[in-house]
Amino acid sequence: MSKKLTIGLFGFGVVGQGLYDIIKTKNLNLEIVKIAIKNPDKQRSLPSTLFTTDKDELLNNPEINIIIELINDTEAAYEIVSTALKSGKNVVSASKKMIATYLKELIDLQHEYGTSLLYEGSVCGSIPIIRNLEEYYDNELLHSVSGIFNGSSNYILSKGYLDGLDYDSALKQAQDLGFAETDPTSDVGGFDAKYKAVIAAAHAYGVVVNPDDVLNIGIQTLSANDVQYTREKRLKVKLVPVIKELDKGHVALFVLPKFVGESEFLYNVEYEYNGVVVQAAFADQQFFFGKGAGGHPTGAAVLSDITALRYDYHYEYKKAKEKGNLKFTNDIELNIYLRYENDSLVEALNFEHIHERYVSDTYKYIVGKVNLQNLIDNQYRILEERAFVAFADQLTGVSLATASKQAAELF
Numbered sequence: 432m433s434k435k436l437t438i439g440l441f442g443f444g445v446v447g448q449g450l451y452d453i454i455k456t457k458n459l460n461l462e463i464v465k466i467a468i469k470n471p472d473k474q475r476s477l478p479s480t481l482f483t484t485d486k487d488e489l490l491n492n493p494e495i496n497i498i499i500e501l502i503n504d505t506e507a508a509y510e511i512v513s514t515a516l517k518s519g520k521n522v523v524s525a526s527k528k529m530i531a532t533y534l535k536e537l538i539d540l541q542h543e544y545g546t547s548l549l550y551e552g553s554v555c556g557s558i559p560i561i562r563n564l565e566e567y568y569d570n571e572l573l574h575s576v577s578g579i580f581n582g583s584s585n586y587i588l589s590k591g592y593l594d595g596l597d598y599d600s601a602l603k604q605a606q607d608l609g610f611a612e613t614d615p616t617s618d619v620g621g622f623d624a625k626y627k628a629v630i631a632a633a634h635a636y637g638v639v640v641n642p643d644d645v646l647n648i649g650i651q652t653l654s655a656n657d658v659q660y661t662r663e664k665r666l667k668v669k670l671v672p673v674i675k676e677l678d679k680g681h682v683a684l685f686v687l688p689k690f691v692g693e694s695e696f697l698y699n700v701e702y703e704y705n706g707v708v709v710q711a712a713f714a715d716q717q718f719f720f721g722k723g724a725g726g727h728p729t730g731a732a733v734l735s736d737i738t739a740l741r742y743d744y745h746y747e748y749k750k751a752k753e754k755g756n757l758k759f760t761n762d763i764e765l766n767i768y769l770r771y772e773n774d775s776l777v778e779a780l781n782f783e784h785i786h787e788r789y790v791s792d793t794y795k796y797i798v799g800k801v802n803l804q805n806l807i808d809n810q811y812r813i814l815e816e817r818a819f820v821a822f823a824d825q826l827t828g829v830s831l832a833t834a835s836k837q838a839a840e841l842f
């Protein structure tokens with residue numbers, strides 16, 4: 432019989448309960464000894480003796496050998512996870528914001544204390560992308576990793592495009608289904624996708640990037656004109672993080688809405704499903720597809736990490752050792768679609784090339800090439816002015832797939 436896992440679980444919300452549902456269907460030789468929650472007055476589906484609001488009852492319990500952290504409070508999560516790692520307990524977490532924000536510290540803690548932190552559930556829910564980037568693509572030259580990394584925003588886009596549902600109602604449904612973050616701005620504004628991309632970049636390329644340095648523009652300002660424009664061109668809008676190795680040892684990373692054509696894998700990824708497109712030198716293009724949000728899909732990924740701890744699995748962060756010289760950069764050119772009202776925004780973005788321009792009384796747009804840093808500098812203005820930006824490689828004939836062979840000129 433494999434060694435018994437004794438678990439201290441933090442959080443009994445959507446993911447915590449999803450994990451519990453899965454565990455109870457199987458005889459896995461593991462036991463949840465205690466569950467820490469925040470609100471002692473909330474009605475629970477399990478005996479009250481199992482719950483506590485005192486984190487030390489779990490962290491200081493020598494019988495517990497694994498801590499599972501599934502809470503919705505970033506700072507508290509970091510405190511719990513770092514304390515556990517320091518005290519010799521292995522940890523599984525799905526808290527992508529916490530992991531992306533404190534990735535360097537968490538890697539250092541694992542090395543210093545010889546403990547393991549696994550977080551497959553933090554990136555694209557049920558899709559096993561972290562272990563694949565870490566292990567399978569160990570020796571493969573990765574050109575790019577991109578995809579749909581957020582279920583809620585994809586759900587909203589699908590509900591609008593396919594079912595004609597308005598934005599607010601679709602968001603409410605995503606919240607009711609347990610897909611959305613406590614603050615859904617994280618989902619629709621591209622923050623959540625950015626945290627996931629930051630984590631994926633560490634395993635794909637060995638770069639640890641501060642999320643504050645990464646552009647994220649979301650879908651909040653998508654208008655009827657934008658939708659009409661994409662329909663006419665037989666495109667769809669998807670919220671897509673792109674992680675791309677450039678020439679001369681640089682990695683670019685950004686999150687933008689993207690126009691996606693029928694021939695692209697992401698075109699048919701709908702609702703809460705996520706998709707990851709890996710462009711590799713020899714394997715060429717590969718596609719991972721699965722549910723990206725919700726208690727059971729995420730719980731399944733968390734359980735996979737728990738069982739991996741049985742055989743002492745830990746991330747080696749191999750690319751950081753092998754490719755340690757890669758540097759993150761925002762100095763790249765992108766082809767974008769910009770729908771705007773104020774001409775001064777166009778001036779501020781300082782387009783280097785304009786492919787297409789349209790102006791009427793009610794609708795103005797430009798398709799052209801800008802520097803990513805200019806977008807970052809005007810990120811808040813774009814949102815305030817309710818302008819809409821999308822990565823528009825489809826409109827200029829330069830896609831991530833074809834571009835991979837052209838190094839820095841891809842965009």
Ligand SMILES: NC(=O)C1=CN([C@@H]2O[C@H](COP(=O)(O)OP(=O)(O)OC[C@H]3O[C@@H](n4cnc5c(N)ncnc54)[C@H](OP(=O)(O)O)[C@@H]3O)[C@@H](O)[C@H]2O)C=CC1
Binds near residue numbers: 724
């Ligand atoms: N929902 C999803 O589809 C996915 C979520 N995630 C991530 O997983 C984590 C959990 O998400 P989710 O389950 O949806 O969140 P929920 O809001 O559904 O649940 C959060 C849980 O955390 C508990 N909690 C909050 N603060 C503390 C604290 N300081 N100590 C102990 N317990 C605490 C809450 O307690 P109480 O019950 O008393 O309120 C609640 O049980 C988040 O980081 C989220 O980003 C990752 C992938 C998918």
Ligand SMILES: N[C@@H](CC=O)C(=O)O
Binds near residue numbers: 581618724
């Ligand atoms: N809010 C997230 C949940 C999973 O990570 C999403 O919608 O994808």
